[in-house]
Each structure stands twice: as structure tokens, then as C-alpha cells.
Amino acid sequence: MNMYIVKTIYIKHLPFVTSRIVICTARSLSCCTLPRAYRLRREDSERRGRCYELQTSNFHTSQKLQLSPIVTLAACTFLQFGSVASGYYLRQWWLRRTPDEQAKYRRRYYKRRRILLGSMGLFTSILLIYYTMHLEMDPVVQRPRFVIFNEEDQATLGNMILTMLLVKYKEDIIPISDPVYSKLTKILRKLANANKDVFKNTHWTISVVNAPSMTNAMVLPSGNVFVFSGIFNVVENDDQLTFVLAHEMSHVLLLHTMEILSYTVLKELAYVLPTFLIWACFSRTKALGVYLGAGFLHKVLVQFPYQRQLELEADEVGLELAAKSCIDVREVLLFWEIMKKYSDLTGESQFEMPILMTHPTHMYRNTRLAHQMPRAFDLREKAGCPKLPKLDLQKELERYTKDLEERFQKQEMFVTVSP
Secondary structure, X not given: OOEEEEEEOOOOOOOOEEEEEEOOOOOOOOOOOOHHHHHHHHHHHHHHHHHOOOEEEEEEOOOOOOOOHHHHHHHHHHHHHHHHHHHHHHHHHHHOOOHHHHHHHHHHHHHOHHHHHHHHHHHHHHHHHHHHHOEXXXXXXXXXXXXXXXXXXXXXXXXXXXXXHHHHOOOOEOOOOOHHHHHHHHHHHHHHHHOOOOEEEEEEEEEEEOOOOOOOEEEOOOOEEXXXXXXXHOOOOHHHHHHHHHHHHHHHHOOHHHHHHHHHHHHHHHOHHHHHHHXXXXXXXXXXXXHHHHHHHHHHHHHHHHHHHHHHHHHHHHHHHHHHOOOOOHHHHHHHHHHHHHHHHHOHHHHOOHHHOOOXXXXXXXXXXXXXXXXXXXXHHXXXXXXXXXXXXXXXXXXXXXXXXXXXXXXXXXXXXOO
């Protein structure tokens, strides 16, 4: 693989250093002493004062307990299974009790209900405090984000994903002698040089997978760029490809992967008690229905909208990164039009339900980015980019669409490896 250096900013977790200052002072002097006695008392106080030293002691607080993302997620999954099993076991145990025994346990619960409810409230408070303590302001988009993993965890997770992808696609990795690597290297270097204030001290590697049916590209949390050859059948020029890569690099820059994993851990912990109560209070069939229904509602109402918002955030930041590299930002709007046409040709758009999608629709992303175009033009101007020529977007779109239809009809897009 070709390897080159792109600079990015890393915020390290520095240990907090505090100082403990102990100041020893002499006893206060009386205001009614005689002058001579006052001088003697003052001299004695000064001598004693010189004997005391300003004592300082530096000490370091322990670093945050850092757990591997994989180990943490595995532990949370095990905790969920434990909640289901313990709730189900408690219900079976309760059903085996006689009415008198059940009445006795109800009386015990009534006497200790405050302790139980207080324990639940304490657990909820601990989660809220933990969430608040791990909120940090994103330096790029200036919004609070919840992240419990650091950059080292991100690199470790990225390397694990990289290993799995290399094993999965080991027969389909295109050799580095292919000209596509030169194209991608040129684009990424251009992005890096134009955004030196953002990318520092990061190593990026490039891998191209021969998968003509996959119109996708990704950048792993460790900085490994994976491009599937099918994307070259959709993008019409280097400007559009630059935006695609800038979008994926924005996910890494904004720590989106770590943020999603952090929220997943928090969700699993928060759902431990409700899961236990569901399986303890309902029969097996009803509990399974309520459990699956609650999970589905969480995805529709919380998880999917959250992921769509992250995608829009990466679109906006990616547009800014690409604009600083002097691309024709108008090509970004054409790119989403092409993606919409490609979805229509492949039939993917027939099954689109925006409420169940982890990514916004192509046209919605196009509309959002259209509102960001004035800022993109300003960034190009500040970066000293040459002026853009006049461009008839409708005519260009028609030309791109016609080319896409011809390639699709001839099935060239399922054969092409490099542009």
C-alpha cells in the first residue's frame, strides 16, 4: 500500500496536576503592646516566620480507566443477556410461590420500597453524572459530544477492523501498481495540504477493493482509507471523488465512530433495569414482544435520526475540507443528483423509507449542502483558489445522467475496475 503522512490534531488526556500549599503563619500580635515589646514580639515573629517554609507538594490524579471498545461492548452485551435471564428466572421463581408466600414477599417489598426505589434513583443519577463528566466540546463543529474512548482506543479499533477487511477482501485487493492509487494519493495529499490546521501527525493508508457493484468508500478510525471500485462508476471527476473522501475523513476527524460506540455503551447500561423489569413482569411471549418493540422504537426515534444527523454533519465538514482544496464545489450538488439517478436505475430508491434509514436521502443531502454553498465559495476565496468558470448545472447534469445510463445499460459499471 502507498503510505503518506497527513497531519491531524489529537487532544491527549493529560493528568491533572494540582498544588497543595501550606502556609504557616505566626500568631497575631496584640494591638495594645508597648513599643519595645512590640519590636521584640515582631522580631521574634520574623525569626519564626523565616523558619517556616512555603511547602508545596505536586501530585497527579490517576488517569481515567480506559477499556478496550470491543471488551466494553462485549461486557454490555453480556450484561443485557444477564438482565433477560435474571428477570425471566425471577418471574419463574415468583410463579412457583404459594399465595401466602407471595403476600409475605409483597409486605417485605412494601416495607423496603424506599430502599429499592432509592437504589434505582441512585443508579440513574450515576449514569447522568457519568454522561455529564464525559461531555466535551467538539473543536470543529462546536457541539457537545459524549465520548468515553480516547484516540488510542480509536486506533486500536480501526486496526482490528482493518485486519478483518483485509482478510475478507484479500483476494480482491487491487495491486498498488494500478493507476488508481496515484489518483487517490494525489487527492488525499491535496486535501491534507489544504487543511494543515486540521490534519496533523496522522498516517493514512490506501486500499482499493475490486468490487464493481459496491459504490462505497470508507475511512477507518485508524486512518485507513478503503475504496471500493464501484464508486468510480458513479463519480464523474476528481472533484466529486475529493468530496467523497473528505466526507469519510470528516467522520474520523469528528470521532463519529467513537461517539456512536460511547452512546451504545450508555444505552446498554441504561436499559439494564428496564430489560430486567420487562422479563420479570410479563410472560415470555409478551416480554419478547415488548423487548423487541422497545428496541425497534429506540432505533426509529433515537438511533436512526442520530446517525442521519452525523452523516449531515460529515457532509458539511467534508464540503469545507474539499472547498479549501480548491475543487469546484458545484460538482458536489451534481454528485448527489447522480447518486439519486443511480438509485433509481438499480431500484434501490423503491424501497427507501426515510424514517428507517441510517443515512439521509440523496435529495435531502443535496438540499442541505445547497444552503452551505455560500460558505464553501468563501472558503475557496480565502484559500486563494482560482475563480470558477461559468457552468450550466442543468446541462452538466443531463450529460452526466446520460453517461450513467449508457454505462448501466451496457453493464460496464460491473466490469470497470479503475476510472
